[in-house]
Amino acid sequence: MSNTDSTSLNLPIENPEAQDFLPLLGTDHVELYVGNAKQAAYYYMSAWGFQPLAYKGLETGSKDTVSYVVQQDKIRLVLTSPLGAGGEINKHINDHGDGVKTIALWVDDAAKSFKETTQRGAEPFMAPETQEDENGKVVLSGIHTYGETVHVFVERSAYNGVFMPGYMPWNPHYKAPDTGLRYIDHMVGNVGWNEMNKWCDFYRNVMGFAQLISFDDKDISTEYTALMSKVMSNGNGRIKFPINEPAEGRKKSQIEEYIQFYNGAGVQHIAVATDNIIETVTALRDRGVEFLTVPATYYEDVLDRVGEIDEDLAPLRDLGILIDRDEEGYLLQIFTKPILDRPTMFIEIIQRKGAKSFGKGNFKALFESIEREQANRGTL
Ligand SMILES: [Fe+2]
Numbered sequence: 001m002s003n004t005d006s007t008s009l010n011l012p013i014e015n016p017e018a019q020d021f022l023p024l025l026g027t028d029h030v031e032l033y034v035g036n037a038k039q040a041a042y043y044y045m046s047a048w049g050f051q052p053l054a055y056k057g058l059e060t061g062s063k064d065t066v067s068y069v070v071q072q073d074k075i076r077l078v079l080t081s082p083l084g085a086g087g088e089i090n091k092h093i094n095d096h097g098d099g100v101k102t103i104a105l106w107v108d109d110a111a112k113s114f115k116e117t118t119q120r121g122a123e124p125f126m127a128p129e130t131q132e133d134e135n136g137k138v139v140l141s142g143i144h145t146y147g148e149t150v151h152v153f154v155e156r157s158a159y160n161g162v163f164m165p166g167y168m169p170w171n172p173h174y175k176a177p178d179t180g181l182r183y184i185d186h187m188v189g190n191v192g193w194n195e196m197n198k199w200c201d202f203y204r205n206v207m208g209f210a211q212l213i214s215f216d217d218k219d220i221s222t223e224y225t226a227l228m229s230k231v232m233s234n235g236n237g238r239i240k241f242p243i244n245e246p247a248e249g250r251k252k253s254q255i256e257e258y259i260q261f262y263n264g265a266g267v268q269h270i271a272v273a274t275d276n277i278i279e280t281v282t283a284l285r286d287r288g289v290e291f292l293t294v295p296a297t298y299y300e301d302v303l304d305r306v307g308e309i310d311e312d313l314a315p316l317r318d319l320g321i322l323i324d325r326d327e328e329g330y331l332l333q334i335f336t337k338p339i340l341d342r343p344t345m346f347i348e349i350i351q352r353k354g355a356k357s358f359g360k361g362n363f364k365a366l367f368e369s370i371e372r373e374q375a376n377r378g379t380l
Helices: 037-046 087-096 110-118 196-205 254-262 277-286 302-306 313-319 360-377
Strands: 024-033 051-056 065-072 075-082 099-107 124-133 136-144 150-155 181-190 210-215 226-233 240-247 266-274 322-326 329-335 346-353
Touching: 024 087, 024 150, 024 181, 037 051, 037 065, 037 075, 075 087, 075 181, 087 099, 099 110, 099 266, 110 124, 110 136, 110 150, 124 150, 181 254, 181 346, 196 210, 196 226, 196 240, 240 254, 254 266, 254 360, 266 277, 277 313, 277 329, 277 346, 302 322, 322 360
Parallel strands: 024 075, 099 150, 181 240, 266 346
Antiparallel strands: 024 099, 051 065, 065 075, 124 136, 136 150, 181 266, 210 226, 226 240, 322 329, 329 346
């Protein structure tokens, strides 16, 4: 498919310190390894409003794996399950539960991206490989990042099919209305104790990213738990990867809980952008998506902290949407509860109104909410 306008609405935060030797044009897709791809696809369509796009399975000659591709505006998810016992995908699901395996990045030259990153120390995942069908060709290559997560570089300028060679268009009768999700704003990795700087160095040295913002444990701590976070971004600002590590607190940090249940480092959340968070969250809630709540007291003084905003406060309060401001504007955001049985991955909905930051002013209220959930799970 034509992808030339991908992430054009991504309000790039240009990061002049980053060296864009790849360069990355945007997020091509995110692949999750899941236990039951058919039902996962139905969940992302019915609850989240993704549209069916492409399919690969027994009917297309894929004997070992099945994949459903769903899309909403610029966001593409690939949901993959194994068709038999054993193998790497089953092991991934056994170790981690459902989770993100691949953050695929859209590039002009996948072979060059592989060479540039591996010669800077990246561990190869997939040597450059051309895949072709009657609709053209794509070139893929890949490297390892934190945990068992990988980056695949996708070069698709010579491809006109629906997704990639090997996939057929998927056009089931069932289609749910979209929910206004536009593009991936950022994707966050949780890494183990004292590993944040190692992975920030990886993004700096291997991928040419630079650091946007850092938080320390004084920014992000409550009475009980703490974490540290740094945001790494590529040169055109389209790709933003905050990296979190646990910090010492009186009780178990949410990052430790994640690492325990995911069995290692992995993607903690995907933040997706909308142009109207009130409509998006109303639709998602009606369709069964569960969000973290903050106490009503949050809204008593929030406007003193963030100043005037365009929206009425009442619907934001009713939906539990959080507000934060930086030097350049404000943002509205809300976080789901974990979307899996293991308390691992969740999704953030974000609407930026000029702000280029990540909601630091909300962290305390948010983490207290997460701790209430952890206490319910007996994992605080
Ligand atoms: Fe986030």
